[in-house]
Amino acid sequence: xxxxxxxxxxxxxxxxxxxxxxxxxxxxxxxxxxxxxxxxxxxxxxxxxxxxxxxxxxxxxxxxxxxxxxxxxxxxxxxxxxxxxxxxxxxxxxxxxxxxxxxxxxxxxxxxxxxxxxxxxxxxxxxxxxxxxxxxxxxxxxxxxxxxxxxxxxxxxxxxxxxxxxxxxxxxxxxxxxxxxxxxxxxxxxxxxxxxxxxxxxxxxxxxxxxxxxxxxxxxxxxxxxxxxxxxxxxxxxxxxxxxxxxxxxxxxxxxxxxxxxxxxxxxxxxxxxxxxxxxxxxxxxxxxxxxxxxxxxxxxxxxxxxxxxxxxxxxxxxxxxxxxxxxxxxxxxxxxxxxxxxxxxxxxxxxxxxxxxxxxxxxxxxxxxxxxxxxxxxxxxxxxxxxxxxxxxxxxxxxxxxxxxxxxxxxxxxxxxxxxxxxxxx
Amino acid sequence: xxxxxxxxxxxxxxxxxxxxxxxxxxxxxxxxxxxxxxxxxxxxxxxxxxxxxxxxxxxxxxxxxxxxxxxxxxxxxxxxxxxxxxxxxxxxxxxxxxxxxxxxxxxxxxxxxxxxxxxxxxxxxxxxxxxxxxxxxxxxxxxxxxxxxxxxxxxxxxxxxxxxxxxxxxxxxxxxxxxxxxxxxxxxxxxxxxxxxxxxxxxxxxxxxxxxxxxxxxxxxxxxxxxxxxxxxxxxxxxxxxxxxxxxxxxxxxxxxxxxxxxxxxxxxxxxxxxxxxxxxxxxxxxxxxxxxxxxxxxxxxxxxxxxxxxxxxxxxxxxxxxxxxxxxxxxxxxxxxxxxxxxxxxxxxxxxxxxxxxxxxxxxxxxxxxxxxxxxxxxxxxxxxxxxxxxxxxxxxxxxxxxxxxxxxxxxxxxxxxxxxxxxxxxxxxxx
Numbered sequence: 001x002x003x004x005x006x007x008x009x010x011x012x013x014x015x016x017x018x019x020x021x022x023x024x025x026x027x028x029x030x031x032x033x034x035x036x037x038x039x040x041x042x043x044x045x046x047x048x049x050x051x052x053x054x055x056x057x058x059x060x061x062x063x064x065x066x067x068x069x070x071x072x073x074x075x076x077x078x079x080x081x082x083x084x085x086x087x088x089x090x091x092x093x094x095x096x097x098x099x100x101x102x103x104x105x106x107x108x109x110x111x112x113x114x115x116x117x118x119x120x121x122x123x124x125x126x127x128x129x130x131x132x133x134x135x136x137x138x139x140x141x142x143x144x145x146x147x148x149x150x151x152x153x154x155x156x157x158x159x160x161x162x163x164x165x166x167x168x169x170x171x172x173x174x175x176x177x178x179x180x181x182x183x184x185x186x187x188x189x190x191x192x193x194x195x196x197x198x199x200x201x202x203x204x205x206x207x208x209x210x211x212x213x214x215x216x217x218x219x220x221x222x223x224x225x226x227x228x229x230x231x232x233x234x235x236x237x238x239x240x241x242x243x244x245x246x247x248x249x250x251x252x253x254x255x256x257x258x259x260x261x262x263x264x265x266x267x268x269x270x271x272x273x274x275x276x277x278x279x280x281x282x283x284x285x286x287x288x289x290x291x292x293x294x295x296x297x298x299x300x301x302x303x304x305x306x307x308x309x310x311x312x313x314x315x316x317x318x319x320x321x322x323x324x325x326x327x328x329x330x331x332x333x334x335x336x337x338x339x340x341x342x343x344x345x346x347x348x349x350x351x352x353x354x355x356x357x358x359x360x361x362x363x364x365x366x367x368x369x370x371x372x373x374x375x376x377x378x379x380x381x382x383x384x385x386x387x388x389x390x391x392x393x394x395x396x397x398x399x400x401x402x403x404x405x406x407x408x409x410x411x412x413x414x415x416x417x418x419x420x421x422x423x424x425x426x427x
Numbered sequence: 428x429x430x431x432x433x434x435x436x437x438x439x440x441x442x443x444x445x446x447x448x449x450x451x452x453x454x455x456x457x458x459x460x461x462x463x464x465x466x467x468x469x470x471x472x473x474x475x476x477x478x479x480x481x482x483x484x485x486x487x488x489x490x491x492x493x494x495x496x497x498x499x500x501x502x503x504x505x506x507x508x509x510x511x512x513x514x515x516x517x518x519x520x521x522x523x524x525x526x527x528x529x530x531x532x533x534x535x536x537x538x539x540x541x542x543x544x545x546x547x548x549x550x551x552x553x554x555x556x557x558x559x560x561x562x563x564x565x566x567x568x569x570x571x572x573x574x575x576x577x578x579x580x581x582x583x584x585x586x587x588x589x590x591x592x593x594x595x596x597x598x599x600x601x602x603x604x605x606x607x608x609x610x611x612x613x614x615x616x617x618x619x620x621x622x623x624x625x626x627x628x629x630x631x632x633x634x635x636x637x638x639x640x641x642x643x644x645x646x647x648x649x650x651x652x653x654x655x656x657x658x659x660x661x662x663x664x665x666x667x668x669x670x671x672x673x674x675x676x677x678x679x680x681x682x683x684x685x686x687x688x689x690x691x692x693x694x695x696x697x698x699x700x701x702x703x704x705x706x707x708x709x710x711x712x713x714x715x716x717x718x719x720x721x722x723x724x725x726x727x728x729x730x731x732x733x734x735x736x737x738x739x740x741x742x743x744x745x746x747x748x749x750x751x752x753x754x755x756x757x758x759x760x761x762x763x764x765x766x767x768x769x770x771x772x773x774x775x776x777x778x779x780x781x782x783x784x785x786x787x788x789x790x791x792x793x794x795x796x797x798x799x800x801x802x803x804x805x806x807x808x809x810x811x812x813x814x815x816x817x818x819x820x821x822x823x824x825x826x827x828x829x830x831x832x833x834x835x836x837x838x839x840x841x842x843x844x845x846x847x848x849x850x851x852x853x854x855x856x857x858x859x860x
Contacts, residue, residue: 160571160629200818204818204821204822204825207825208436208821208822208825209436209437209825209828210434210436210437210821210824210825211432211433211434211437213432213569213571213629214432214434214569214768214772214817214821215818215821217571217765217768218768218769218772218814218817218818219814220765221762221765221769221810221813221814222810222811222814222815222818224807224810225807225808225809225810225811225813225814226807226811228805228807228810229486229490229805229807229808229811230490232805232807233490233491233492233805234490237492237495349637352633352634352636352637353637355630355633356630356633356634359627359630393645393648395641395642395644395645396641396645398641399637399638399641399642402634402635402637402638403634403638405630405634406616406620406626406630406631406634406635409620409626409627409630409631410620410624410626410631411624411625411626418627424437425436425437425439427439
């Protein structure tokens with residue numbers, strides 16, 4: 001009988017020759033693109049680059065390192081090329097590619113870019129610590145906005161009005177702080193204002209069952225118009241209500257002295273620390289608590305949730321109010337977090353970037369944090385480039401968050417699946 | 428997203444609405460006309476507009492500095508408060524009418540009716556932009572990216588206008604064509620991504636808005652656009668041959684763009700009501716699965732819709748670039764893209780509705796400009812009023828819908844009760860027999 005088996009042509013190899021696993025093209029293509037760009041930048045780098053590590057720690061004085069721009073560029077190119085080679089080899093062999101390889105290529109590209117920006121400039125230096133710290137600060141309103149979006153959309157309500165909530169938070173933060181001459185009072189007013197807009201959104205989207213996206217766009221217009229109107233009337237006639245107030249920078253004693261990451265992470269205002277707490281708490285609550293389970297059920301299959309006795313619309317109302325509070329808190333950074341008085345249209349599109357961060361982060365708080373950090377870093381890099389006088393217009397760097405989001409939504413960074421019942425009123 | 432976007436509440440999937448609309452084929456044109464003007468929907472819209480204007484006026488009154496001063500001693504002399512409040516209230520409406528329709532303070536008749544022409548001039552980009560969004564809403568797509576498409580149309584049209592020197596009619600035509608192409612390209616990107624990869628067009632268009640703004644900022648600091656010795660943020664003027672001709676002479680700003688807006692409205696009506704593509708578009712918007720079953724290529728239709736919507740938005744850009752500003756500046760697109768969304772919602776995504784809604788919002792804008800210059804009322808009140816109009820309509824529609832549903836529920840309960848009682852009597856009769 002074994003002889004019979006051996007004379008049969010082996011069906012497995014015949015089938016296998018026709019059916020191969022599809023190549024995952026995302027990693028190879030993206031890394032190849034970054035390697036090509038690294039090559040271009042390395043070949044364009046000349047002279048020396050000044051990298052300033054001032055403020056890196058209180059233990060020692062971080063000075064200015066002068067490194068050869070071209071040499072660093074080519075070194076990074078070499079590293080990126082090796083990693084890209086590994087990625088291509090493993091992808092074409094249909095084997096699992098570690099995500100860290102792409103991260104290494106990305107980091108090499110960013111380093112080359114940064115070195116190229118200040119290449120051959122004797123007077124300009126790249127401030128690493130303030131670049132990272134500023135990036136984190138820029139990212140904080142995005143994180144709060146993205147958390148707001150996550151909570152809302154996970155429960156089933158699409159919130160396009162994050163921009164308006166950020167703006168109202170900025171407005172209320174500075175007005176409350178000026179009224180009581182104490183920036184900490186602004187921390188109470190900002191979430192309340194965000195919640196007010198959230199209440200309007202909830203009323204129209206949940207109770208009136210209006211199209212969520214339409215309501216969000218209109219509420220944005222209302223928020224922009226209302227704050228601009230108040231700026232031109234109330235704040236102009238009573239300037240004592242619009243004084244720049246700053247929340248003190250709080251240094252966490254030991255942690256702030258860790259070189260480079262210490263001052264970046266642990267020498268910030270209370271709002272940044274609240275952001276850390278919010279991300280951790282929200283991540284835990286959404287995925288490890290009963291409340292979170294009910295919320296996610298309301299957004300995925302409200303009919304099933306209703307069957308079990310979950311009050312879907314009440315949960316949606318609560319989540320929209322909570323989201324409004326989070327976004328309002330994030331808006332406070334624009335005024336009392338930065339010692340600025342309110343000015344028209346202060347949110348400047350950050351609400352939409354926060355939406356993008358939410359999507360790129362796959363509707364998870366930690367994913368949203370990572371995406372927002374990326375976007376905040378890109379925004380701050382654009383600002384630094386403008387101050388340093390970079391070779392290319394800073395606007396092209398400022399476009400990166402938006403382009404990356406489009407690529408994410410188009411599926412180039414993996415499938416993007418929103419909550420199933422988002423935007424659909426219940427019942 | 429399988430229903431056309433409007434302000435009416437989203438219907439639950441299992442409900443149907445039996446016999447609530449009169450049979451359309453039994454009406455003659457008189458009935459249709461009467462229904463158009465006196466239906467509950469028109470009353471809702473009129474009520475919403477009046478309510479929004481009153482609320483806007485009350486906001487202005489409340490924050491007027493003179494009124495606030497009298498509030499301090501309200502209980503000693505309430506008459507002061509009421510007289511100041513009344514003054515502020517009437518000055519709101521009088522400035523609105525004087526800025527939007529007829530200015531009785533002007534010496535000559537032609538200057539007195541200039542406000543009406545101002546309203547029309549400001550309405551032109553709103554009408555065409557509103558048509559662009561109405562088109563996408565009818566197909567069930569949310570083209571929030573009209574702002575970015577307008578910017579791209581402005582860039583393309585402005586470039587052709589200022590970089591070339593062509594004979595009179597041709598230059599204008601080329602610039603308008605370039606504007607349409609620019610907008611169409613910016614509509615093509617979300618279109619192809621949605622058709623091929625299923626990307627959510629709301630997010631893609633919102634991102635493209637920001638990219639377009641940054642692109643315009645970057646371009647306006649280059650030599651090509653600002654010219655030698657120019658300032659960053661403002662381009663050179665376009666050639667005189669590329670500008671829209673004025674159609675009421677030099678006393679007024681009304682330009683040929685108004686005719687373009689009228690033609691565009693007719694075009695959209697023809698497209699949606701009379702063409703095959705319009706039928707496919709409406710079918711895809713109403714029920715994509717049914718349309719797919721009927722043989723309509725829904726994804727291709729959606730892509731073409733976004734391209735066409737972008738093209739119309741590019742055409743809308745031609746109004747400020749070639750008509751009023753005759754050049755490019757960073758703030759050129761302003762808030763036209765978002766105002767156009769409210770125009771389309773107010774006009775219920777029908778070309779006729781969008782046309783008149785655009786005129787209304789153009790009038791509000793013109794009135795707002797005079798309110799700012801003569802009464803010191805910040806022009807942002809116009810945006811607040813527009814938003815309140817849309818919210819008021821949404822609220823009224825919702826209240827009407829909920830009342831209708833309650834009536835249906837009561838009728839169903841009556842029917843069930845009636846059926847129950849006949850059942851019961853039948854059973855007892857059967858038992859006795």
